[in-house]
Amino acid sequence: GIQVEQSPPDLILQEGANSTLRCNFSDSVNNLQWFHQNPWGQLINLFYIPSGTKQNGRLSATTVATERYSLLYISSSQTTDSGVYFCAVYYGRRFGAGTRLTVKP
């Protein structure tokens, strides 16, 4: 089945820093989502982005489907950005293992 790999597994930032999270997938996909799981466990839908680029405030995402990767950019990070970021493909059938982000004040 399709493999989904996220990197880095852990990331520690100082508040105000920028970061890039990566999601690689082993097969072509027509469905890709990014989620944020906050420290209280809630899973929040960030982006549906099978291709192209989208922006929402300080967050943006880019998927290059032909090269089988997606990137999530977080600019001017805040402590509330802490948590685990997941990418998921194939209509939620496969999730990556996540990137755990810690933003320090």
Added chain:
Amino acid sequence: DTAVSQTPKYLVTQMGNDKSIKCEQNLGHDTMYWYKQDSKKFLKIMFSYNNKELIINETVPNRFSPKSPDKAHLNLHINSLELGDSAVYFCASSTRDEQYFGPGTRLTVT
């Protein structure tokens, strides 16, 4: 109004018991899911229903039985609970492309 809700939020029970988790969505979506998140935060799909019909069943022990009385509800019944069933169980619903998750149910089997 909560879009996807689950009850209970916490469930502590002993091995061998039978328990159910309920899920409801008020988003008008046709598709609903159950996921299991283990202690390492890995999310794995268990089941998916579309308009009350089972469409995904991912090698889940048959002690787990989903039931969808209507397209707004998807309940999960677990028989003969085992220690390894301890996890957080998430319900979700979706449009064709995007999923929306419930708050999760933390199940602890002792």
